[in-house]
Amino acid sequence: MFSVTVRDHMMIAHSLRGEVFGPAQRLHGATYVVDATFRRAALDADDIVVDIGRAAEQLHAVLAELTYRNLDDDAAFAGMNTSTEALAQVVADRLAERVNAGALGDTARELDGLVVTLHESHVARASYERPL
Amino acid sequence: MFSVTVRDHMMIAHSLRGEVFGPAQRLHGATYVVDATFRRAALDADDIVVDIGRAAEQLHAVLAELTYRNLDDDAAFAGMNTSTEALAQVVADRLAERVNAGALGDTARELDGLVVTLHESHVARASYERPL
Amino acid sequence: MFSVTVRDHMMIAHSLRGEVFGPAQRLHGATYVVDATFRRAALDADDIVVDIGRAAEQLHAVLAELTYRNLDDDAAFAGMNTSTEALAQVVADRLAERVNAGALGDTARELDGLVVTLHESHVARASYERPL
Amino acid sequence: MFSVTVRDHMMIAHSLRGEVFGPAQRLHGATYVVDATFRRAALDADDIVVDIGRAAEQLHAVLAELTYRNLDDDAAFAGMNTSTEALAQVVADRLAERVNAGALGDTARELDGLVVTLHESHVARASYERPL
């Protein structure tokens, strides 16, 4: 099994609802350093998993819809907590849509899976893994 | 599959028995930077895998039993080598006991697995992965 | 010259005023991984610059006043931009007050200087350096 | 499941063929920071996955055949692109040969698998995973 991972980041404000979150119930923010990993069983005709440049562009495009925003104001997240793990799924699902729509080229449709990891600090991170 | 990882560290002395260890047969020591990863298939009602704050507290509690000690003097490790990989299992098993005892809350009982990684330097690390 | 550095982090929301900030004029947030470096010319009687444990506690206390908050609502920052570099000075000045008040012990009054670095992502950071 | 990972690096020149590579079609180069992960279900009689020192030596030996070279001149890579992911497989396969030939000792023949990750920059990496 092969994989390629690209890294980018986003900087957002949000608050979390539920006693479990303690002080994180207040409006605060985070830098998420985001790793997106693309997996496939065999390399394509160019000997790659996916074009690293295009993968980086698509990750950047997904993060551009979120960064420098207060996620509490984004209708897409109404009724859910934008926890690190929930946002990992959001980024992964939006990347998957782009892959399925051909944004990474035709051969990228043979990708098997995707993992998105959000590093919220030097001591905590969360991931979401899904098939493609 | 979702996961959340928290990081902490411990600083211990120990020696290793067996020719394979060469100079590490002498009493020496290590800083282990420890990552504990909690996995589950679906998020709980708060949209999280596990409370990051409580996960960090439990990891800290497990490491507090080991740090600033000479592991050669700890009866728990009699008859075994406290190699990096063996210690990864020790930390994982002790964390698992705590999870099973409810230390991370009731919904954490739905966790599927646990991975513990000990980084012993900038060029070597070891992991142990187990179900929960 | 000797130095000791301790690391912690804070997660805040804020917005920046001025065209130069582009999309960062919107309410957003950041994780700042914070390094505080304490410098002195000679070690004290215990052969240290400063007690690492107490230094970490004081840094944590300074960051606790800022983390999990919207800095736009903090009267201390009225009329200024809470840019990464300006926040580095805030953290350094608050740490310096604590050092001068004896929070790191008597011998810590012989410290020569302090550097605070805030890492805002994997690709950007800012520092402020001052005498003590 | 246990694993041990050792890290080393190589510095090579190469070019890539295919429009997808854009400017990387020109002769350029890369530092690959290489992680090799050895996996096994149970520890051996010394309580280890594999001797970290010997694992590091074998990884170094594999990389010594590649580093400080122009891979375009290496007959082993004729007709293929030396993409990061393809090189991850090359390193993994050469390590696997050494393991199978006994270079890590007899008990290392019980290893279950191997993962090799090449970090090509602070924002991109690729991996190849195979059984042993």
Next chain:
Amino acid sequence: MFSVTVRDHMMIAHSLRGEVFGPAQRLHGATYVVDATFRRAALDADDIVVDIGRAAEQLHAVLAELTYRNLDDDAAFAGMNTSTEALAQVVADRLAERVNAGALGDTARELDGLVVTLHESHVARASYERPL
């Protein structure tokens, strides 16, 4: 004293002349992860050292002239070794020219100094520091 640092990277091929370089006399390559640090004594009217976005753009522009190339073919480097430390100076001097030409805005002319660090692997780096 304040500073702001931005990070980017370049991937180049080159060879080095001189017995001291051993195998690095062969054509090989490197990824340089590049940190550019801008220093000034006081913040500007926007409470910043320099606009991080523009600083990152200018660093990217300087690196774009070098990346994905064989530096042995670049007339700018005839008669010199493109060692990591020499390239740190090249990047710093080219950034300084841009700052002096106003590429970072008028207030950036008040910058006091510049440090450029090139990380060539996880175990080696070089820096060049100059006034502005």
Next chain:
Amino acid sequence: MFSVTVRDHMMIAHSLRGEVFGPAQRLHGATYVVDATFRRAALDADDIVVDIGRAAEQLHAVLAELTYRNLDDDAAFAGMNTSTEALAQVVADRLAERVNAGALGDTARELDGLVVTLHESHVARASYERPL
């Protein structure tokens, strides 16, 4: 001003004397990831600060005298605490002796200074800087 930094590590046991050290008064240990930085005003005839390979060898030789040992048993440290900052000085002074004895070659005698940083965990480090 130019600099070159090389990285290596050592793994030692020790205890610290003095109430300030709390639990670190017990025998414990540490991995120190060690950075040695060599500074000079101008490059030598080969366009380098110092040969990175030889610098790495000399740092390795200095650390080889300390690693895999209990520093409490080393007569060189009688009557002092082997704190991180004190050990940074030990490593720097031993490296300086080697530089002065010609171990890095004749042109390395023109080095201006040396900084040694010991990272004791992901959240603490100490440095010592001296002229050469």
